[in-house]
Amino acid sequence: MIACCRSLRHSFLFASFIACGRLFFASERGLQEILSSEASSIQDLLGILPRKRQGSNMTLALMPIPWQVSFTKDDPFLLDTDFYIELPENDNSDERLLRAAKRFLRRLSGRTGLFFESNSPAYGKNETPSFFQWNKKSPVLKIRCGRRGDETKLKEDESYSIEIATAQIMLEAETDLGILHGLETLLQLLSVDPFRQSYSWPTGSIHDKPRFPWRGLLIDASRHFMPVDVIQRNIDAMAAVKLNVLHWHLTDDQGFRIESKEFPKLHELGSAGHYYKQNEITYIVAYAADRGIRVIPEFDLPGHATSWLVGYPELGSAPGPYELSPYWGISEHVMDPTKDALYSFLETFLHEMTTLFPDPFVHMGGDEVKINEWNESATIQQYMLDHNISNAHELQAYFNNRVASILEKEGKIMIGWDEILHPNMPKNIVIQSWRGHDSMIQAGQQGYRSILSNGYYIDLCLSAETHYQNDPLPLDVNLTREEQELVLGGEATMWSEFVSPETIDSRIWPRTAAIAERLWSPQNVSDTHDMYRRLDIVSYQLEEHGLTYIKNYEMMLRRLVQGSDISALKNLVDVLEPVPGYERGQQLGYTTFSPLTRVVDAARPDAPVARRFRFLVEEFLQSSPTDRADTNRSAYVEIVECLSLWRDNHGKLSTSIERFPILQEVQQLSVDLADVAVIGLKAVERLRSMNKRIHFSNAERRSLNRARKAHGQTFLAVAYDIRLLTLEKIP
Amino acid sequence: MIACCRSLRHSFLFASFIACGRLFFASERGLQEILSSEASSIQDLLGILPRKRQGSNMTLALMPIPWQVSFTKDDPFLLDTDFYIELPENDNSDERLLRAAKRFLRRLSGRTGLFFESNSPAYGKNETPSFFQWNKKSPVLKIRCGRRGDETKLKEDESYSIEIATAQIMLEAETDLGILHGLETLLQLLSVDPFRQSYSWPTGSIHDKPRFPWRGLLIDASRHFMPVDVIQRNIDAMAAVKLNVLHWHLTDDQGFRIESKEFPKLHELGSAGHYYKQNEITYIVAYAADRGIRVIPEFDLPGHATSWLVGYPELGSAPGPYELSPYWGISEHVMDPTKDALYSFLETFLHEMTTLFPDPFVHMGGDEVKINEWNESATIQQYMLDHNISNAHELQAYFNNRVASILEKEGKIMIGWDEILHPNMPKNIVIQSWRGHDSMIQAGQQGYRSILSNGYYIDLCLSAETHYQNDPLPLDVNLTREEQELVLGGEATMWSEFVSPETIDSRIWPRTAAIAERLWSPQNVSDTHDMYRRLDIVSYQLEEHGLTYIKNYEMMLRRLVQGSDISALKNLVDVLEPVPGYERGQQLGYTTFSPLTRVVDAARPDAPVARRFRFLVEEFLQSSPTDRADTNRSAYVEIVECLSLWRDNHGKLSTSIERFPILQEVQQLSVDLADVAVIGLKAVERLRSMNKRIHFSNAERRSLNRARKAHGQTFLAVAYDIRLLTLEKIP
Structure with missing residues (x-):
């Protein structure tokens, strides 16, 4: 299912350009100012994301979004093994900054596989790291900060600014707390330049500070x-x-x-x-x-x-x-x-x-x-x-x-x-x-x-x-x-x-x-x-x-089926969410000793596949009758792929459910998913063909309602969206 | 790939019966003795694995194999929420035993999802656990041990024995060290009884001790x-x-x-x-x-x-x-x-x-x-x-x-x-x-x-x-x-x-x-x-x-492609292994700071998919010409599935390789895999059809040799087996 929905990301690319626009509206300088200067379209404005480079769509993934961001169209800053970090001159007393810079290097190296020649930051211009003499023209991240921030002081200055040029990056802040934030921003901004076969940073500037202390x-x-x-x-x-x-x-x-x-x-x-x-x-x-x-x-x-x-x-x-x-x-x-x-x-x-x-x-x-x-x-x-x-x-x-x-x-x-x-x-x-x-x-x-x-x-x-x-x-x-x-x-x-x-x-x-x-x-x-x-x-x-929230998911599914094939179970749990609110505590007599290893514990709020399906349904319902009729459009294709997968899943999962007692509590959900998937396919067909003669029986309506009921303290997060498909009026 | 090969396990089921026979040869009583008593075939002998229950093939997964094992055909011991553990009477001084028994209960509960009524072991017959009064007929694991073992003493007694009857389990040992081992054996032996919709243990007895201290x-x-x-x-x-x-x-x-x-x-x-x-x-x-x-x-x-x-x-x-x-x-x-x-x-x-x-x-x-x-x-x-x-x-x-x-x-x-x-x-x-x-x-x-x-x-x-x-x-x-x-x-x-x-x-x-x-x-x-x-x-x-050796694999692949779709990369790395031996240390100038996040680090010795492919090839090559000609036989079907997947994989992976510099070092391996997969398909077709006119060109032979070379400190673990397919003589 993940694979079937992952290609969606591309169909959201345009939407995300627009959405990214907000980033500029949010900035102090504002979108208009930037637009009036050198860029002539949102794509151009983003610079790092011109059409020819859409492959590198991970670039605009800053979170939280900084106060003010602007990019230029200059050649990016290219990361290579001779990259090094220069810390404030004669400030080798601030161990926190040094440790942070080292961690930054390790994470950068871990993501890129680069063997940096300089494994420790250098201080100012006069000192060299211990194991090598670098080329003075090497790409450098210069860090400048006024003082060690007092992290126990409420409202301590956490602001920072970054200027990325083709040849160097300057990260400045009043306190090292700002530098810590700036380093995280840089790590989120690390991109790929497919034309130069290199990891890179887009050129531009960021000015950032928190809204709340x-x-x-x-x-x-x-x-x-x-x-x-x-x-x-x-x-x-x-x-x-x-x-x-x-x-x-x-x-x-x-x-x-x-x-x-x-x-x-x-x-x-x-x-x-x-x-x-x-x-x-x-x-x-x-x-x-x-x-x-x-x-x-x-x-x-x-x-x-x-x-x-x-x-x-x-x-x-x-x-x-x-x-x-x-x-x-x-x-x-x-x-x-x-x-x-x-x-x-x-x-x-x-x-x-x-x-x-x-x-x-x-x-x-x-x-x-x-x-x-x-x-x-x-x-x-x-x-x-x-x-x-x-x-x-x-x-x-x-x-x-x-x-x-x-x-x-x-x-x-x-x-x-x-x-x-x-x-x-x-x-x-x-x-x-x-x-x-x-x-x-x-x-x-x-x-x-x-x-x-x-x-x-x-x-x-x-x-x-x-x-x-x-x-x-x-x-x-x-x-x-x-x-x-x-x-x-x-x-x-x-x-x-x-x-x-x-x-x-x-x-x-x-x-x-x-x-x-x-x-x-x-x-x-x-x-x-x-x-x-x-x-x-x-x-x-x-x-x-080392967070486990992605990787423990399949591990927990493997345990549920004792190491046997998880694919059918995953198709189901991918669209299950734990019942929200306080209901769980009122059931089953939970104590401090109770196992937290059942389906509800593997299921996740905001189940990613269910969320993508919701976006697909929104996109499909918002499209014009002509677009809906186009069976090549990605939303249609992918909705049908998802529904077909779910329609056929219970047949595959029922064996596991019969075999492993721990799965019996979700049997009804597996049946419900198959049922509503069939109804969903009918609804999509009705909307595509604009066929007003297609109606839903009372039995189908009952199925749709039943599918919204929780079992095993989880519920089918896609049942609501499938129902939406059936409720849509044909103009 | 895993999914494509996972169904193999069933085709090995018979092989594993034979292999399990060794377990009895290995025992002191010996296979013959058991055979002559009550069981009439290996299947019968295994008891827990009669044909009708082949679903529960996780039962015989003891590792290390005990010194002596025998099972009976009695009804299994069924695990339920009223299951409890009884420790040696009046021996509540041995905290190690108590803690071990508690951990056992938590792990059992974690695997089965059962909310045990008794969350702490009880002592002997006269005491009750604090939160409930259990039914005296509840399923019980009785533990008896002579003394606390001295784990710092070389050659301390680590032996234990287990008798599993339908109504109770008795675990006995000279020291609590033996009990610790026995509890692990029981956890490995936990089974599923699909007819009773219950987790269970097969009835029988185990006598065990280590070969080396x-x-x-x-x-x-x-x-x-x-x-x-x-x-x-x-x-x-x-x-x-x-x-x-x-x-x-x-x-x-x-x-x-x-x-x-x-x-x-x-x-x-x-x-x-x-x-x-x-x-x-x-x-x-x-x-x-x-x-x-x-x-x-x-x-x-x-x-x-x-x-x-x-x-x-x-x-x-x-x-x-x-x-x-x-x-x-x-x-x-x-x-x-x-x-x-x-x-x-x-x-x-x-x-x-x-x-x-x-x-x-x-x-x-x-x-x-x-x-x-x-x-x-x-x-x-x-x-x-x-x-x-x-x-x-x-x-x-x-x-x-x-x-x-x-x-x-x-x-x-x-x-x-x-x-x-x-x-x-x-x-x-x-x-x-x-x-x-x-x-x-x-x-x-x-x-x-x-x-x-x-x-x-x-x-x-x-x-x-x-x-x-x-x-x-x-x-x-x-x-x-x-x-x-x-x-x-x-x-x-x-x-x-x-x-x-x-x-x-x-x-x-x-x-x-x-x-x-x-x-x-x-x-x-x-x-x-x-x-x-x-x-x-x-x-x-x-x-x-909490071991990470399965779950970190895909996490590392995700990092290599910065969160984009890993499926094509996984198909490749599934059949890569790190170059064995000391060669790695002699390359690339590794230091204590070097990243261990590249393909070679995600790749695993004994790559599971490659290992399964090897078994498939062995099975196929050992089969008779008539069997080889049968295109419905699982080994043939699955070999062709694997090879087809690999043949088509480079087309999908090449985009990621171009995009992410860290993958460039395995580009040749991706090409090689596609090349040898094509040759492998030809070889299988040749063996299936017994067509002596199918030959391999010099270019194909060169491809087969080239595919055995390492890149990025990894090698294609299936290249050898594909070459074996081409070398097989047609009778």
């Missing part, structure tokens, strides 16, 4: 523990799409995932042995900083806290004892905010933790606090009476206030989920909005800074488009310009109830790249078709960081 | 550093095929890869930042021990030692200073064995290291010591004169002797490469034979214990068959029975000049599973066809440990 990804390591290598490769991928905050959800009901030397029973009794040692934390924080990424730990309190109470039941609101929960959902167990011992515990604990995380922000959770235990506890109720605390929300505000002041003593600023919003809270805290945009607006109006996560819940298996169109500050947002400044950015949230180290990458990527663009690029960069076009390209590039 | 894999982490997760997943895979020694090559000219607190300049200056911290070493040693695997560190001395000298030049034979070598091959730099300071250094260093590695054996290298620096040093020459040391070999023996006695003081035993064999060495040391079987024989005759690595050099990209047929003790070996006892086993050696963390798995697996069988199974288990049949099945099972 806070562009984050939350990884929940509590529900399912994620080993260091999972975090590491995701940090690399974050850097590749210019995200700059890793929000590390370290504690929850199901697990306490960080070693505490002060209170060892936290990780010893609260983690079933799966936790990060402190040196691993330090390693990851340094690894992230090296890539310009801040690490914000989250210690979720006073709810979501069972794992703390297993070792330290005296902190809880109920008498205990407590057990780690193997179930999902929110536990009843909460801390007792009326105990002074809790605060002295937290003082010691947070002092220990803040030494591990240099960032000034610390996330204290605060979401979904169940109040039953507070209501049931006589001492808590008495305390509330004595202290004039009128209800549970006030009690939580009292708790949050005390936590915020503990953090303040450590020189740290508190972040919390939107439940912590309360007039009594100090104004320097940050609100993370998850329940809706409203809380973000309220926070802004009350003078609080905020981060948006509502709409970026990637664990819900929605489409990239959904997240992409979720702008933190839409044009009609009800905030003054000053209040808008308080919206720092956003975070994708990878909650881990239904992901294992094996599948997590496929839930984070590639969709998070679309969120990264939303948070970095200008607001008017919002064309979904072009986003998907670029996402497909950036997607394979991200694989170089 | 030392079954190792060497991983060289010096030439290319291998992060902890690489080591970890390979340990898991080793355990799955019953290997029990990880030989960790930690130091060499190109890198010193272990932290030393005593001599920090070793790792600080000798590793370019890539080394294992001591807590990582401790973690890996414990991780391996948990899986019954010993970890033997290697500190290679007095040659291969440049990385030591960068930080501590005073230990060297030359004045220094020294630099880490980015080049392969053996450095001239060697330690100075005449300096007392060297031995006090080693005393302190080895004391530190031996606390990290509990195993009694420590590998001190000793291979390929270059003597130029010794010859050129006046003080060394004088020392040799003064101490009556007649030549360099004697000087090395003097050094080795002193090192062995330092180790002895630490309670450790020295291992070394075969160069250390010298009459003056203490008799307890172990010789690792790499230059030939001869040194193993000599060692045995002189009373030394030995390990064989000659013939197991997996870095040379030879076929699994080559290694499989390399018996440490062939029937005609020139050693007495007592001397044979001194041959402890063998080790596959993964030298890492040409592997990165991305590719190393594809050089280790699946071929190392064949070596594992050679070292575990009875000597007469040696049928190559059946080995390959089982290897294909075990191969996909090994993926569950």
Whole structure:
């Protein structure tokens, strides 16, 4: 199926030219200015993509799209083995820049197979790398930057500019954080010059800066523990799409995932042995900083806290004892905010933790606090009476206030989920909005800074488009310009109830790249078709960081059929998506031990084949009756190819389904796919031939409806589009 | 291509029955005994594979093949959600057994998708797992073992036995090491019962024990550093095929890869930042021990030692200073064995290291010591004169002797490469034979214990068959029975000049599973066809440990064509293999920085499609003229399918080759494949039609010869077989 649909890309080429136009509209100089200067058509303007070079269509795959881009028609910068990097003169103290430049060289070498003569960057003009004396006319990437950026400083300068000439590239930035971003842009821009048989960069210039200073990804390591290598490769991928905050959800009901030397029973009794040692934390924080990424730990309190109470039941609101929960959902167990011992515990604990995380922000959770235990506890109720605390929300505000002041003593600023919003809270805290945009607006109006996560819940298996169109500050947002400044950015949230180290990458990527663009690029960069076009390209590039979201797909299919032929199964799962939303958690009695190896786990949101089929259907339906009648047009041909493949697939897959019990739950989907494919073929034939006498029977309509039902927690992502084909009116 | 050849497996089914017969010949009871009892044919005998159940042909994929296996015709043991494991009563002190049983449950659940009600094993009859009360009639795996095995003790009891009845499985062993092996056997034996729509185990019994006590894999982490997760997943895979020694090559000219607190300049200056911290070493040693695997560190001395000298030049034979070598091959730099300071250094260093590695054996290298620096040093020459040391070999023996006695003081035993064999060495040391079987024989005759690595050099990209047929003790070996006892086993050696963390798995697996069988199974288990049949099945099972050797293949192809369609490239690389042997190192000026991302790195030894084509050709050529003339026979059909695909492939691939410079080096191979495919089709037609008038032109013969030449350090693995088709005489 992939092969059958892959040739589509060409048919979208023109569409993508248009879409790329937005890139220029988005720039400060604007399309008109460029058009009026030297280029006379969009094709000419793009320069790198004149008709004769359409083969190199990977060139325009920048993601996030930079603030301002323009290309010239000069000969490209050709990459060869004598390519070298020149770092700022006499600045060999900045190890981060040096390491980044080395990684850049390795990745460049890995993609091109070139054996560079210079394997280390050189410094300025007077020094030479150790193993060779290069030709002074060799192609050079010169890097100039003012100073080492402070990645823990919010709103640190991340801007950069690139000038690519035929003979040299100049990458400049105020800080090395900008240089890190510029190097990623260059790697995305690497092209092929088929006429010169060489890898190359198009000449031109890029000026770039982020729209929002806070562009984050939350990884929940509590529900399912994620080993260091999972975090590491995701940090690399974050850097590749210019995200700059890793929000590390370290504690929850199901697990306490960080070693505490002060209170060892936290990780010893609260983690079933799966936790990060402190040196691993330090390693990851340094690894992230090296890539310009801040690490914000989250210690979720006073709810979501069972794992703390297993070792330290005296902190809880109920008498205990407590057990780690193997179930999902929110536990009843909460801390007792009326105990002074809790605060002295937290003082010691947070002092220990803040030494591990240099960032000034610390996330204290605060979401979904169940109040039953507070209501049931006589001492808590008495305390509330004595202290004039009128209800549970006030009690939580009292708790949050005390936590915020503990953090303040450590020189740290508190972040919390939107439940912590309360007039009594100090104004320097940050609100993370998850329940809706409203809380973000309220926070802004009350003078609080905020981060948006509502709409970026990637664990819900929605489409990239959904997240992409979720702008933190839409044009009609009800905030003054000053209040808008308080919206720092956003975070994708990878909650881990239904992901294992094996599948997590496929839930984070590639969709998070679309969120990264939303948070970095200008607001008017919002064309979904072009986003998907670029996402497909950036997607394979991200694989170089070891991400498993493409390669684990077939591996999981192989396991489902125990190593036998996967082709028929793949045809089905290629068009299945996990049921979106929270439904999954309400079925089958999932626990922390449940296998995440079934069809639903192999299936991916935004299933690429289904997405391509959707584009095809759109294109076909938008075409004129004459065009529809033309059986040589690619959309028609490919729709028929897809439908024919699906029509015949159940015959091939049924043997595997009978043989492997694990596949029985998708049997109905396999039957449904064949059924609707037959109906789809009839619908296409009806539209092609404009034959008004072709009608759909009630049985066919029932099939179309049945095919939209979920089985095995997955649904047929193409059923909707096939139904569209049947609903189209003949003029 | 894979799809076209995959259906072959069925045509080999009968062959594999015969081959499986060997399994019984190999057993102590023997085939005859079983045949005479209840079974009347091989099919009947196998029980689990009667004709009506041929669908479940994954059942007989045990690797290594156990010492003794027999199956009965009883109803299978059916796996269901109420399955549970019962550990030895009142033995909840043995955490290793408990952890192993839990891992077993997770893997079982992962493969079957079953949500087991009992997620933890229970102890004996009186205890219940915490989350549910199971039905006493539930299917149970009972585990009984005498004691915790000492994995650091050579020749510790690793035997086990399994009795599978319809209602329960009993796994028994003297030590938990045997239990670990038995659990892996059960996982390999997991089957599907298509009539009952259930996962199942066939009823029968297995009695098993290893042929050799030392079954190792060497991983060289010096030439290319291998992060902890690489080591970890390979340990898991080793355990799955019953290997029990990880030989960790930690130091060499190109890198010193272990932290030393005593001599920090070793790792600080000798590793370019890539080394294992001591807590990582401790973690890996414990991780391996948990899986019954010993970890033997290697500190290679007095040659291969440049990385030591960068930080501590005073230990060297030359004045220094020294630099880490980015080049392969053996450095001239060697330690100075005449300096007392060297031995006090080693005393302190080895004391530190031996606390990290509990195993009694420590590998001190000793291979390929270059003597130029010794010859050129006046003080060394004088020392040799003064101490009556007649030549360099004697000087090395003097050094080795002193090192062995330092180790002895630490309670450790020295291992070394075969160069250390010298009459003056203490008799307890172990010789690792790499230059030939001869040194193993000599060692045995002189009373030394030995390990064989000659013939197991997996870095040379030879076929699994080559290694499989390399018996440490062939029937005609020139050693007495007592001397044979001194041959402890063998080790596959993964030298890492040409592997990165991305590719190393594809050089280790699946071929190392064949070596594992050679070292575990009875000597007469040696049928190559059946080995390959089982290897294909075990191969996909090994993926569950996160090994990347199947899934990184297409990822690497995607990178070569920058995310565009890989199908034509895959058709070519499917039949390419890396040039075997040492040739690669002599080309292109490889250094530690060179990319390992080209076609040769994606290509795999024993290329599966090429191997299947070879079997097809063998089958076709062995068939009678009448059979050859039958165009419906599968071998004929599939040979023609393969050849037609290859004939037409260059047309499709040439566009990619023109576009991506990295592919230009295989252009000739793509042309050659098309050329010889045409000739191959002619040859098959000639043999089918018995048409003696069909001849091959000189140009065709030249094509056949040209197609056997390497390009881009790879060669067409099917060229030889196609030539065979042309050489076959018509009777």
